[in-house]
Amino acid sequence: MQAALVLMIVLSTLLGAFSQKPHHCKSPPYLQGKLLVDFSEGRSVVYEQFYYDALEQRIRVILAGKEGEHDVFLDRILLYREKVYYDIIYHNKSCIKNSLDGAFVPIAIPPEAKHRAQVVLGSLSGPAQGLLVNNWVGFDPELKANYSLTFTEFGCIPIVNMYRIEGTGHFLLSFFDIVVGIEDPTVFIPPEFCSSKTLVEQRDGKAANFFNALLYA
């Protein structure tokens, strides 16, 4: 009986310690939802469809909307491991292939990130009124960027990730309507007409990096 009591006290102390100090949680490797990309020069894009595969280092973003009077459309598959991205143009069944440079930046908390704050977005005064999140900060020497990353306490779902890149500006990635998993795994495979004669390779200009490849240009 006494042993059980001691065990309970030890356990509750341990659990207390864990609950006090948020751990470097592991984000899901597959995500889909909506993504807002905001760049410091006042450029921002909302992708209604965003697909993310951390294991194969692939992203797909789809944008369909209006910019003032103009219809805008973008369907881009980014294959970071193959260092290319495709823009798919449906109306004439063609594709544009571009070079991708630099490493894939996973949506994850780097091991060296420092925990800055745990806060509730909204309120815990009633059910479904608040969301417990953790904010992590640090410096990425490879990207030469200070980062501020906010993930949910439960599920480790990204909320908003900010990168301040030396000499470039800030990139803000905001995530909405996130679903864990990928409904259709073929979403990262360029359509068949991309490998046919209609493929245009753009070799002029600088290769895009992780961030600016996500900006509609």
Add this chain to the structure above:
Amino acid sequence: MQAALVLMIVLSTLLGAFSQKPHHCKSPPYLQGKLLVDFSEGRSVVYEQFYYDALEQRIRVILAGKEGEHDVFLDRILLYREKVYYDIIYHNKSCIKNSLDGAFVPIAIPPEAKHRAQVVLGSLSGPAQGLLVNNWVGFDPELKANYSLTFTEFGCIPIVNMYRIEGTGHFLLSFFDIVVGIEDPTVFIPPEFCSSKTLVEQRDGKAANFFNALLYA
């Protein structure tokens, strides 16, 4: 039996219609929590304590932290109905009284605001991983400001409110760790020493408005 079935169908249609179109929810009149104020000139303040009373039009903000090497402290009671605010200085038990100009801006969705989007911050893939919010936009002719207001679907708790004021810039108010209600109602009453001889009235300069009175100067 058939009448009951018809009633059920009518009810479910009505409920469906209501659930599809978010209503102009009513925010709680009493709130306390944390507040981040961000102004376009790069000035931002995080108040660890924020108290809000919509009925009597009173706000109190308390800031205690470090700014680089300096300790910073601010304890400000804003009485919009009386058009004054007090800065409380504890070390010599004195107060500074300032003028407040312009109307109180309630943390609420104006009746003429347009619903722009309903999104989940995070994910609904698991419990406590997401927060359903609504975004409302519009123009306030009195403030001469475009606004973008985000409130939770349940509880109508403020998340982030942005005002773009013509010729001034943007004010961003972000709310964290919000509790519905006020624990201590005396929090809006200036301490006794504020009404004694130690009170300094600042009559020089322009009276602060709703927004810049919330900026630590």
